[in-house]
Amino acid sequence: MQFITDRKRATGRGSAHSGTEHHRYMQISAVGLALIVPTFLYIFGSALGAGHAEVLAVFSRPIPAIVTGLMLVIGMQHFRKGMQVVFEDYTYHSTRKVLILITTILSYGLTATGLFALVKLAL
């Protein structure tokens, strides 16, 4: 064992084979969301319950459309990866695989649907 170098020991980056990439993504997206969420809450919260014409007007402006788009993409990826850890912690074997698969489909599906709606509202 003492003949193995530190470099060799790090190669392959652990049992997950992805090293700290997952954790790093969660940290970076968390910082991003910390900036996006307050703005999104203000825009979305103000638009919620407004008339149809006003909602169309709000989301055809650049800032509301861009912030909502960012919230959708980064928020759902943060959710997908977070749920992956939850399932890795509490479920095993096929159940785990199926639940992670469902979460992945759900996350990308919601993102795509939301982005389609945003594009249609904005244009």
Place this chain on the structure above:
Amino acid sequence: MADTNPRARPLSPHLTIYRTQLTSIASILNRLTGISLIVAAFLAVWWLLAAATSPAAYDLANGFVTSWFGDLVMTLSLWALWYHYLGGLRHLLFDAGHGLEVETAEKLGWAVIAGSVILTILTLFIIQ
């Protein structure tokens, strides 16, 4: 390595006999609020898609979201979002190696709980 000589091994304290601590509650709540935010995500995307579809579809989605039940779900989601927000910042601080002393960690836990309630009320005032 596989245990070739199975015998009675000491078990780590089980959740049911482990004394509840603020830090564990804060951690569990962080996870639960994160998971539960999918409800608000569904409602928000439905609302957006309805607004993009037709005034009739929008009235249905908007009517649900602003009903007393919709208001309840959205207000709880707002609290969950702020809790997860502050809890996440607390975890970023922990990751950086700060605030890990028991006393500080507990103070931060209380700050997250109180802060999430305050920010929820503040947000409701600002957006209404």
